[in-house]
Amino acid sequence: xxxxxxxxxxxxxxxxSVVPPVAAYVPARRSGSYVYVSGQLPMVEGVxxxxxxxxxxxxxxxxxxxxxxxxxNALAAVDALVGLDSVTGIVKVLGFVASAPDFTGxxxxxxxxxxxxxxxxxxxxxxxxxxxxxxxxPLDAPVEVELIAEVGG
Numbered sequence: 001x002x003x004x005x006x007x008x009x010x011x012x013x014x015x016x017s018v019v020p021p022v023a024a025y026v027p028a029r030r031s032g033s034y035v036y037v038s039g040q041l042p043m044v045e046g047v048x049x050x051x052x053x054x055x056x057x058x059x060x061x062x063x064x065x066x067x068x069x070x071x072x073n074a075l076a077a078v079d080a081l082v083g084l085d086s087v088t089g090i091v092k093v094l095g096f097v098a099s100a101p102d103f104t105g106x107x108x109x110x111x112x113x114x115x116x117x118x119x120x121x122x123x124x125x126x127x128x129x130x131x132x133x134x135x136x137x138p139l140d141a142p143v144e145v146e147l148i149a150e151v152g153g
Contacts, residue, residue: 004075004084004120011119015076015084019043022138027077030151034091035082039146040073041139042066051140055103058142067095067112070145074113075120082151090117090127092148098141099133106131113145 008014018027019040028037042049054063071093078084095110097103110131117125127147137144 004087007120008075013072015079016044016073018076018080019046019073028081030082033150033152035078035087035149035151037074037077037147037149039094039096039138039144040070040077041137041141041144042069043073044069048139048141050142052142053098053100053103054109054142055100055105060103060105060109063097063109063142064112066141066143067109067145068116070095070143071113071116071147074145074147075116078147078149078151082153086151086153087121087124087149088152089124089150090121090147091150093117093127093129094146095129095131096134096137096144097131098135098137098143103133106133109143110145112143113147117147 025038028035050066052058097106097109
């Protein structure tokens with residue numbers, strides 16, 4: 001199996017720059033064999049890709065794509081801290097979906113992130129997960145994704 005960076009290239013993706021925090025926290029922090037990544041918004045080149053509630057202004061398909069962007073930003077934070085090749089597994093993913101009151105498709109939206117991790121890490125990308133509907137997210141983002149990755153070395 002090729003390296004995570006090679007698999008990203010095969011998918012036509014490159015890691016973006018780490019998204020600067022919007023408040024008082026760091027993008028990622030290592031503790032022992034784990035890297036905890038702060039919630040990542042769907043930022044592209046420093047700009048929120050889309051705003052609004054899923055099931056209202058934002059479709060579920062759009063939100064799934066945005067969750068994938070969040071996941072890519074999370075991987076950039078891991079890479080900047082410890083290097084992507086040091087990841088031995090994705091342990092846990094937490095996805096928040098800013099939802100219209102009647103929207104119940106949060107798991108499908110967060111699949112955008114989960115599927116990217118599986119595409120990049122294969123079996124090591126399989127993880128425990130929660131997908132939570134919320135009233136609002138920072139900057140009126142539709143989706144936010146955080147993760148815990150296990151690393152070697």
